[in-house]
Amino acid sequence: MQVIIQHDEQAAARLVARLVSRALRAKPQLVLGLATGRTMEDVYRELVRAHREERLDFSLCRAFNLDEYVGLPPGDPNSYRHFMNRHLFDQVNIDPRNTHLPDGMAGDLRAECERYERTIRDCGGIDLQLLGIGVDGHIGFNEPLSALRSRTRDKALTPTTLRQNAAYFGSVERVPRRGITMGVGTILDSRSCILLATGAEKAPVVARAVEGPITAMISASALQLHPQCCVVVDEAAAAELRETEYYRWIYANEPEWAEFR
Ligand code: PGA
Secondary structure, eight states: OOOEESSSHHHHHHHHHHHHHHHHHOOOOEEEEOOHHHHHHHHHHHHHHHHHHHHOOOOOOOEEEEETTTTTTTTSSSSSHHHHHHHHHGGSOGGGGGOOOOOTTTTTTHHHHHHOOOOOOTTTTTTTTOOOOTTTOOOOOOOOOOOTOOOOOEEEEOOOHHHHHHHHHHHHHSSEEEEEEEEHHHHHTTTEEEEEEOOOOGHHHHHHHHHHHBBTBBBBGGHHHTTTEEEEEEETTTTTTOOHHHHHHHHHHGGGGGOOO
16 A cells, blocks of 8 residues: 655645546546545546646546445436536546446445446446545445445445435435445455545545554555555544655655656
8 A cells, every 4th residue: 555645635636637647648438436425526527627728538438436326317417427527528538338336336345346336347347446435434335333344235324324325315315224335345356446535534544544443444444455455534634644745755755756756
């Protein structure tokens, strides 16, 4: 795992967007894993800008989102499909047929989860997975106690997550109680992944995920097992990390980061 600390949330999001752009330019058929949430909005804004101003080309890219609410149709303004269309898909030249989210309206959720896993496999697996982190340590909707080898399935959301997402719905009561999510095991199968966390609210969980023991109580801690994982944080989210001097030294000195400094 690499930890990169950026001055503020814009700089952190910009770096993540640059890492995605580099991967997409290196492999135009990239299979990109995507995330929703407030933190990702700046990343997508930056990718849209790169598409418009630097001709970043999404035409061959395939995208798979981490999760979707159960019971929300794609047209619902709070569905993750709607979020993705609005913040990214409708603003770049990705082929809509290459954009995938679990179908939260599927009659048979189990079959839908199996279909999603199969589609990812048929595309050759995820090359680069973007991740946010919930204040309860979730990645996707892998709430505490999600098995570290779990696959795509439907999960009950925790009260913490319901509260975290209540602002979008107007009240906690309106937030759907369940989501379909890639499993922790599905995420660990990605060839590389980037977790982005910003803001003081995320500082305690970032410290537990990065420097704490691997535990199903903090799904993001499973990323310590991932051979190619980069955690990008701003100063506020890094506030409770202990080894920041080391992380800063690596970023300032290792040749692989020279083009980003
Ligand atoms: P946020 O959500 O970006 O809105 O904080 C992240 C997450 O819950 O994964």
